[in-house]
Amino acid sequence: MTTATNTASQLESEVDAVTAVEGRKRHGDREDDTRRVNWWATALIAVCSLTILIPLYLAVVVSLKTPDQLVSGTGFEWPNPVRWENFPEAWERTNFPQALFNTALITVGSVVFTLLTSSVVAYALARNIHRPFFKGVFFYLLAALFIPFPIIMLPLVKQTAILGLDNQAGMIILYTIYGLSLNIFIYTAYIRSIPIELEEAARVDGASTWRVFRSVIFPLLMPMNATVGILTCVWAWNDFIMPLVVLTDPAARTLPLAQYVFQGQFNTDYTVAFASYLMAMAPLLIVYIFSQRWVISGVTRGSIK
């Protein structure tokens, strides 16, 4: 067994080396790029980025105002004095800790289960894709990508209610299952590029299929795990329509759902509402800011292969 693991880690470092070389090649033309700096493009990018930054600025600035300050201006003026009390008030009114907990629970649960299940299924499919049964399963799962959510929406709500899954656990199950189609696609393409000799070495040492998966394949899947994890995380965290139709108990509300309910109840209370929006967007935004390069390369890896 140790041999297999060794070979695996060896291969991993080799793969790393290869990707590093590739990376250097790909980004190489950036660093020792001999082109002159294109100031027109820089200006265009800078100006257009305002469309991204202005809404975020607006969200921040409105959340720091008093209702009077808001009414007197267009919304963009920096408030004087700043009113921080909007945040505690929004915290109370939307029951923020609970919504945050629900969203975090659903997101973490979905990501963990997705990584554990999708990779196993994809492994079995990738290694047996020439067999009719596995090929059939592959296309069966894939076909689901063409089925729009509205067609399952109405019956699904009945079904989750009957099964008692109209709660956080149900959401985790649904995200795990509905993500399967896409994730299997991302994984199988990658698994097929892993040389089968590596597994055979482990098998000769007497490892079972599960053992091979756990000790040899899964560690090699880390780049794809990152991709799948990011996609699932963003989906589960921000999704609105599925929690809206499936969750029935107010105590199970996710962050987007809490904003929706809040919006309905306090329609004109913009300053508190904006504090609430900011708090709902902040966690993922902060994570993104600190792991920006990793997130973008993860997403890119999923889209080109």
Added chain:
Amino acid sequence: MTTLTEAVRTSASGGTTRGRATRTRTGARRALPAYYWMVWPAVIAFAAFHTVPVLVGIFFSFTNYAGYGDWNFVGLSNYANLFKDDRVLAAYGFSFLFAIAATILTNAISLVIALALNAKIKARSFWRGVYFVPYVLAILVIGYVFQFFFSNSLPKLLSGIPLFRDNILTNPDWAWTAIVALAVWQACAFTIIIYLSGLQTIPAELYEAASLDGAKPWRQFTSITFPLISAFFTINVVLSLKGFLQVFDPIVALTNGGPGTSTESVTLLIFRGGFSGGEFAYQTANAVIFFIVITVVSLFQFRVLQRREADF
């Protein structure tokens, strides 16, 4: 999101050779039992939570079930009524208008931004990070910020233009453009990244050779850049249109279908009619039609776009 890129690639090459190699090597006729154990639970779970609801939906589309109480079979009358229902037709009209406008804008803007990001610019990775920010924001939540912007800020900022002064969201003819703006704003984040990764696969030597031959930037774009990223273009167009046809969140955030039902999309109509309108069966029939429409549109697009792609 990403699958189809791979779908196109795998179907085009690779796939089968590896499969054949595996077969000759393992030689066994049946797969090891462990492989079946790995796949079956997923198949069962998927069937239970995806295929069963689809079939149940199709089944009830032939009944008059209201979502509660008794029901009877009514044959195809739900389907027949759909085509006579002005509200349904208007929802399809809106969804297509919205989706086509949003798809064109998203792809045009993303392509321009991706090209600019791919040029040699200052602080490139910072800007790339900025343009990806909308992807991590819940569209509903940032949509509420846009809603405030359209209904409170814009009327004061552009008080000279009647359309904006009177709050564009309450204008039955133009409210949809605000929804397009929000949807495009968010969708561009992902599309830019895909185009950018496509652009980075083009070797720089091609441009050097082209400029030696005296090709101007526009000529370089039409003769090198665009043909080489056309696979990415196909994917982005197909995925954008499919996603935009099912638009829901941006509408809820901005207009909630209003004023009246002028910005009601098919998804919103199914949601409203099915859950609160007592039209469970009727709206499942609508959903079945919607599914067929989306599939036909996607396949048609693939056909057209891939044929064009093969030309170069």
